[in-house]
Amino acid sequence: MEELLLRLYPIEQEIVQTPASTIVGLGVKARHAAYVTSQYWEEDLGQLDWDAKAVRRLIEAVCEVAGVALPFHGSEVDE
Template sequence: MSLDETLRILATVERGGLVLDEQAIERDPDAVLVALGRSFEALSAELAMLQQQDAQSAAAPFDEPSSVVAACAPAIERIEAVLGSLDPIERAIMAIPARTVVGLGVKARHAAYVLSNYWTDVPERLDWDARTVRQLIECACSVAGVKLN
């Protein structure tokens, strides 16, 4: 993925506008990756909120079946829109190599999100491969100062 393509993705996603120029990228080799990480965190938080709201509305009693469809359709559309926005950001995070510990933290946090099922159980119950990957992600996040949740 080219730098221009990555910057275009960031410009279309970032709500506050993109403030990355060539000098910022020269000063911080992971500036683009960090900006992608911020966008990823914001969108994944929005997605979690929408999914929680969707689950709550699905559990609420409805008088008529048509009201269920009316309530679910906008939520599903918003969730799909956020997922559509997340896709190019996640692909860019995967494509851009980390050059600093901070960039490694962005990649580790993304890996934790993708492999979130590794945190649904205690490590001792995971198979060896999953436990190894979980521990690696946790260590990378710790060194980078990134919280997993």
């Protein structure tokens, strides 16, 4: 797993550093942000603190508008 994460690191850096100029690009950034903050989907939305809830809802909204699925099984934005 560690080797895989090391191989993915340059891709993650490109996602973070490249400005989003389209809705699809914004969706890619939102999906990455969801992956980085995946703990926000481990609890029921009502159990999250205000900051985590705001971030989760923003990511979900961007993914929905961009038409991309969240990287979690059973997420509100379906594949």
